[in-house]
Amino acid sequence: MADTISSQDLPKIKRNNVGNMKDMISNLPDGILHYILSLLSTKEAVRTSVLSPKWRYLWTQLSTFDFKIPHPLYETNHQNQNSANCLLDLVGRLLCKSNHVERLCVEILKITIDADKVSSLISSAVKHNVHDLQLSIDDRKYLDTKYVLPNCFSASKSLNKLVLQLGFLLYIPDGIRFSSLKILNLSYVRFANEKSVQQLFSGCPVLEELTLYKCIWEYINHITISISSLRTLTIHSDSSCLDYDHYDSCTVTIHAMNIVSLTCTSTPTLKFDLVNPTSIIDANIGIEFDYPQSEVYAANCVFGLLSGLSGVKSLTLTSDTFQCLYLSADTLNLLPLFHNLTNLHIIPSGDMEFTFEVLLDILHKTPKLEVLDIPMVFCAHLEDEDLTINSVPCCFETSLRSFCISNFYGYEAEVRLVKLLLENATILEEMKISFLECLSSNLEHLTNVMNQLGPSDQGNCVTMFQ
Amino acid sequence: MSEIDMSVIKPEMMKPYIWLQTSDGSIQQVEQEIAMFCPFICQEIIQKGTGSSKNCAICLPEKVSPAMLSLVLDYCRFHQVPGRSNKERKSHDEKFIRMDTKRLCDLTSAADSLQLRPLVDLTSRTLARIIEGKSPEEIREIFHLPDDLTEEEKLEPLKNTTDDPRIRLLNRLYAKKRKELKERGRLKNVELEEEHVDERSVDDLLSFINGNDGDSKGSKTSKNKKKNRRKKEQKKNSTLTEASEVKKELSGHSAVSDKIAGTSNMYTEDDTFSHKEFDDDEDVDDEIDPALQAKIDRHICSESRLLQRIVGLPQFTAATTATAEGGSQADGVAPNPTTAILFRYSALLTTYDDDN
Numbered sequence: 085m086a087d088t089i090s091s092q093d094l095p096k097i098k099r100n101n102v103g104n105m106k107d108m109i110s111n112l113p114d115g116i117l118h119y120i121l122s123l124l125s126t127k128e129a130v131r132t133s134v135l136s137p138k139w140r141y142l143w144t145q146l147s148t149f150d151f152k153i154p155h156p157l158y159e160t161n162h163q164n165q166n167s168a169n170c171l172l173d174l175v176g177r178l179l180c181k182s183n184h185v186e187r188l189c190v191e192i193l194k195i196t197i198d199a200d201k202v203s204s205l206i207s208s209a210v211k212h213n214v215h216d217l218q219l220s221i222d223d224r225k226y227l228d229t230k231y232v233l234p235n236c237f238s239a240s241k242s243l244n245k246l247v248l249q250l251g252f253l254l255y256i257p258d259g260i261r262f263s264s265l266k267i268l269n270l271s272y273v274r275f276a277n278e279k280s281v282q283q284l285f286s287g288c289p290v291l292e293e294l295t296l297y298k299c300i301w302e303y304i305n306h307i308t309i310s311i312s313s314l315r316t317l318t319i320h321s322d323s324s325c326l327d328y329d330h331y332d333s334c335t336v337t338i339h340a341m342n343i344v345s346l347t348c349t350s351t352p353t354l355k356f357d358l359v360n361p362t363s364i365i366d367a368n369i370g371i372e373f374d375y376p377q378s379e380v381y382a383a384n385c386v387f388g389l390l391s392g393l394s395g396v397k398s399l400t401l402t403s404d405t406f407q408c409l410y411l412s413a414d415t416l417n418l419l420p421l422f423h424n425l426t427n428l429h430i431i432p433s434g435d436m437e438f439t440f441e442v443l444l445d446i447l448h449k450t451p452k453l454e455v456l457d458i459p460m461v462f463c464a465h466l467e468d469e470d471l472t473i474n475s476v477p478c479c480f481e482t483s484l485r486s487f488c489i490s491n492f493y494g495y496e497a498e499v500r501l502v503k504l505l506l507e508n509a510t511i512l513e514e515m516k517i518s519f520l521e522c523l524s525s526n527l528e529h530l531t532n533v534m535n536q537l538g539p540s541d542q543g544n545c546v547t548m549f550q
Numbered sequence: 551m552s553e554i555d556m557s558v559i560k561p562e563m564m565k566p567y568i569w570l571q572t573s574d575g576s577i578q579q580v581e582q583e584i585a586m587f588c589p590f591i592c593q594e595i596i597q598k599g600t601g602s603s604k605n606c607a608i609c610l611p612e613k614v615s616p617a618m619l620s621l622v623l624d625y626c627r628f629h630q631v632p633g634r635s636n637k638e639r640k641s642h643d644e645k646f647i648r649m650d651t652k653r654l655c656d657l658t659s660a661a662d663s664l665q666l667r668p669l670v671d672l673t674s675r676t677l678a679r680i681i682e683g684k685s686p687e688e689i690r691e692i693f694h695l696p697d698d699l700t701e702e703e704k705l706e707p708l709k710n711t712t713d714d715p716r717i718r719l720l721n722r723l724y725a726k727k728r729k730e731l732k733e734r735g736r737l738k739n740v741e742l743e744e745e746h747v748d749e750r751s752v753d754d755l756l757s758f759i760n761g762n763d764g765d766s767k768g769s770k771t772s773k774n775k776k777k778n779r780r781k782k783e784q785k786k787n788s789t790l791t792e793a794s795e796v797k798k799e800l801s802g803h804s805a806v807s808d809k810i811a812g813t814s815n816m817y818t819e820d821d822t823f824s825h826k827e828f829d830d831d832e833d834v835d836d837e838i839d840p841a842l843q844a845k846i847d848r849h850i851c852s853e854s855r856l857l858q859r860i861v862g863l864p865q866f867t868a869a870t871t872a873t874a875e876g877g878s879q880a881d882g883v884a885p886n887p888t889t890a891i892l893f894r895y896s897a898l899l900t901t902y903d904d905d906n
Contacts (some may be wrong), residue, residue, distance in 0.1 A: 123678035
């Protein structure tokens with residue numbers, strides 16, 4: 085009788101039956117019904133309002149809402165705009181009536197709506213104590229639309245997290261203040277001028293996490309980030325963020341008083357200036373130059389940045405970043421000693437030209453290295469006898485515990501490196517060599533390589549091949 | 551249960567069995583260790599000292615029937631053993647939770663009253679999974695939810711603050727339908743046939759609410775505007791009287807809980823039929839030229855058909871043979887209730903202010 089009903093059975097069930105059966109779920113305590121609704125997507129939860137009168141307003145008591153209008157297939161037309169406006173009105177009304185909204189996400193992309201509606205949504209959200217606000221309102225028609233971020237943010241005592249993706253040309257008003265904002269995430273934001281940027285950052289006195297993702301620096305040459313409470317900073321930019329002619333003129337000055345974790349990825353490179361970087365513990369750098377930047381400029385930028393990071397414990401770099409340095413070979417030697425660095429992780433990127441020489445030079449700068457992870461390594465000059473190492477990096481002998489090479493092809497340089505490690509790395513515990521697909525399928529080459537590597541069990545080292 | 555609580559218990563109370571009384575009055579003996587996994591039972595033992603004998607059995611909340619208690623205890627029996635891995639617990643839960651929906655709901659209730667949060671979470675998540683991805687119709691079927699938005703409620707006139715001609719039109723349609731219903735009710739009609747499928751997503755609902763401005767609609771509106779302007783006053787009055795009539799109607803009328811398929815006949819193209827309808831209809835358009843009225847009706851028909859086409863509802867056939875007397879066999883799916891649901895949703899937006 086009351087078996088779980090599959091979708092195929094449904095049409096067969098006569099509606100007459102419903103009258104005889106008692107409603108099984110609506111009598112559950114409201115708290116449980118709210119919990120169930122919170123497990124559904126916002127769309128599904130709102131849909132339950134048509135189930136029966138009891139369910140009509142149940143969804144409005146939820147605390148997290150994710151409203152997204154899917155990308156329209158065609159250009160903005162009246163219908164889409166109506167949906168968008170309708171949605172904004174609904175959200176506004178919801179905020180007014182409900183005391184519980186804590187997390188609100190509204191995403192309306194590729195549909196133009198009035199900037200006024202955005203402002204009223206923001207002021208409504210602020211007024212009703214939303215903790216976590218995410219607004220993604222972007223359409224290329226906004227490109228020249230100026231928008232001043234509403235000052236009502238200053239009145240908010242509860243806003244902890246703000247994620248903004250606004251396609252407008254953004255002006256930040258004077259004196260704006262985000263008194264409780266801990267996490268700020270700006271994506272694709274186009275700042276109108278430097279003053280706006282400064283005003284925004286100085287208005288976040290307790291900010292702990294800042295992310296600038298593909299923000300457009302078209303009108304800006306110099307950005308200063310000086311927030312004393314900041315602990316995590318992520319800056320990601322690509323060629324869409326800068327004006328072609330001004331690739332070389334953008335500088336980011338970071339006052340890293342308390343920053344613990346820094347991530348900078350930019351192609352073409354921005355010039356990063358680190359002030360007081362002693363607190364940084366882990367850094368993730370992915371810098372590459374892009375035409376028409378000069379390689380030398382890029383190398384200088386990378387050098388400057390890496391010099392500032394000499395105190396980090398854990399460093400993740402893309403192979404391209406290293407190659408930038410290599411292009412100005414002398415500068416490598418001028419790098420300071422990374423006296424705290426225990427984990428070095430190199431991610432393959434771009435052309436994956438990661439040369440042996442560069443690796444060795446770096447390893448000479450990392451006396452306390454414990455974990456080394458590289459994608460591959462090869463040598464530009466195969467016949468060069470200098471491939472025989474002058475001096476084994478001291479970390480091999482004193483600190484290296486774990487080594488991993490993820491895209492092993494069997495280049496001579498790779499084989500030499502592995503042999504070098506096996507011979508000299510006395511406290512190496514674990515070596516992991518992952519073969520590239522093309523190597524493992526080429527049996528002949530594989531056996532060749534394995535032979536070259538020689539016996540793999542030496543000392544305490546456990547070698548894993550895969 | 552904290553360690554502190556446990557240490558406060560006097561040694562003589564640590565008997566291996568306790569007594570529980572379920573909602574039907576029956577008392578059973580249960581291993582104490584297992585029962586203590588439920589905070590409610592734990593509290594009863596510690597704070598009130600009950601459960602140590604048959605005479606002072608712990609009275610469980612009314613939602614806990616013997617069957618539910620047995621399920622809860624099975625759950626506790628597995629989980630109170632400390633040494634199990636997360637994987638084991640998870641796979642046990644997956645098997646445990648396979649039961650029919652009614653039992654699932656009852657179990658949620660029982661677990662909640664026993665304050666056993668992990669089980670409440672498990673059952674709630676399962677219920678959420680059942681609800682996920684289903685249309686409201688399917689959900690109603692599964693949980694036996696009464697679809698008790700009455701016909702009348704669905705047909706309440708919408709607030710037309712912007713004097714939108716479409717809403718005006720719709721209110722007129724509703725007015726007509728209410729009349730129909732009144733007649734049906736008097737003749738003691740019938741039998742509900744088809745299911746209407748309400749698969750609209752919120753987005754569609756929202757987009758629909760503001761109307762779909764296809765080109766064809768545009769021309770229609772302009773045509774209507776002229777007529778509407780002329781009859782504006784009359785319409786306003788008629789809608790007002792309709793509304794007050796309906797209110798009187800609602801208070802005295804017993805709810806018709808099932809949809810009436812025969813209402814689709816309202817949209818027949820048959821001019822004579824609609825004429826007939828209007829001859830009986832005193833409230834609306836008294837002074838309007840019947841020919842003009844027929845024209846308006848035709849517009850209404852095609853407008854609602856257009857609305858359906860746009861929203862993707864199954865087309866209703868005009869070839870229904872239902873007449874004013876009764877007999878409600880309709881070939882096509884009743885379009886109106888669905889449209890009504892959609893506009894009901896917009897009513898939700900507009901009337902929300904009233905209800906709170």
